[in-house]
Amino acid sequence: MEITEKQLFDVASQAMENAYAPYSHYTVGAAVLCDDGKIYSGVNVENASYGLTNCAERTAIFKAVSEGAKHVSKIVITNGTQELSKPCGACRQVMSEFMDSDDIVFLANKTNDFKEYTFKEILPLAFSDKDMD
Ligand SMILES: O=c1ccn([C@H]2C[C@H](O)[C@@H](CO)O2)c(=O)[nH]1
Numbered sequence: 001m002e003i004t005e006k007q008l009f010d011v012a013s014q015a016m017e018n019a020y021a022p023y024s025h026y027t028v029g030a031a032v033l034c035d036d037g038k039i040y041s042g043v044n045v046e047n048a049s050y051g052l053t054n055c056a057e058r059t060a061i062f063k064a065v066s067e068g069a070k071h072v073s074k075i076v077i078t079n080g081t082q083e084l085s086k087p088c089g090a091c092r093q094v095m096s097e098f099m100d101s102d103d104i105v106f107l108a109n110k111t112n113d114f115k116e117y118t119f120k121e122i123l124p125l126a127f128s129d130k131d132m133d
């Protein structure tokens with residue numbers, strides 16, 4: 001694994017310590033590598049009004065875009081269990097806005113076991129702006 005990928009895993013794991021998950025107790029950490037060369041992290045942020053919860057992946061992507069990044073080339077998603085992470089449908093759709101078909105998705109667990117996918121593998125038939133041409 002190249003240095004940046006190792007860093008991405010470390011940033012996601014470190015961020016997960018800040019997950020705010022008092023209701024589900026399911027902690028998630030994400031880290032995205034952007035074309036500006038920077039890494040942005042995110043965690044799940046729950047709410048007493050459960051539906052207002054924001055997932056870790058979207059937190060990381062929204063932070064990146066807020067700082068001016070426009071493209072995510074790699075994302076690591078980890079969680080506090082031994083199961084590999086599986087981004088929800090909403091997160092996959094948000095990822096599709098800022099990732100291309102062959103960009104890389106690492107789905108990890110708390111001990112950094114992982115599987116590597118391309119974005120198109122985790123969201124085939126993605127709806128995009130091209131569908132509105
Ligand atoms: O893609 C996902 C799916 C779920 N969660 C969080 C939201 C909630 O806090 C907890 C349980 O659903 O996991 C994420 O962060 N990312």
Ligand SMILES: [Zn+2]
Pocket residue numbers: 055056057058087088089090091092
């Ligand atoms: Zn999600």
